[in-house]
Amino acid sequence: LAKTTQPISMDSYEGQEVNITCSHNNIATNDYITWYQQFPSQGPRFIIQGYKTKVTNEVASLFIPADRKSSTLSLPRVSLSDTAVYYCLVGDDPYAGNNRKLIWGLGTSLAVNP
């Protein structure tokens, strides 16, 4: 099973950089790593996805070491509106048949304080 482990909660202040690390020791060769953000009473929203090394978009960066057993989501200069739950997801291989399950953890609840 492609299980992930993240901190349950984190606190930060406006303007700071926030790094959330996710552990995925049994990641498979074809798995991608995806991060989602969820606000209360809304569906999760895609933030960033990567396979290896570093990926950057307009809202975040994703760092993946060579062994791919962990990944770090980096949010630069957070604001109050970044207060949300962040999920790390390791995707099952769509070509491996129906024997791999996609598991979402409880995510990391990030609180950004003024």
Place this chain on the structure above:
Amino acid sequence: KAGVTQTPRYLIKTRGQQVTLSCSPISGHRSVSWYQQTPGQGLQFLFEYFSETQRNKGNFPGRFSGRQFSNSRSEMNVSTLELGDSALYLCASSRGPRGGGYEQYFGPGTRLTVT
């Protein structure tokens, strides 16, 4: 373009009844996945449909079922409702199968309350 839509947004049912939830994916998306979200369990995968075929299924009892139509719209059905089925049911669509580099786009969810 329009996002993922789910109907109804809110639903109240009593134990023993059955319910059908609907999801319309983003135009051009062929994969639809369903999730159940509760405060204690977080997001749990129910099943995924791709091109009208169920590709993957989570660990839920047979009371939970789904289907996908030729226009990629999907429905999920829960029969013989139990109190524990109260949850937010989320639908997500993507261009291709989950995990293969295709990002998922989620709908706002259907809040089901079973009394």
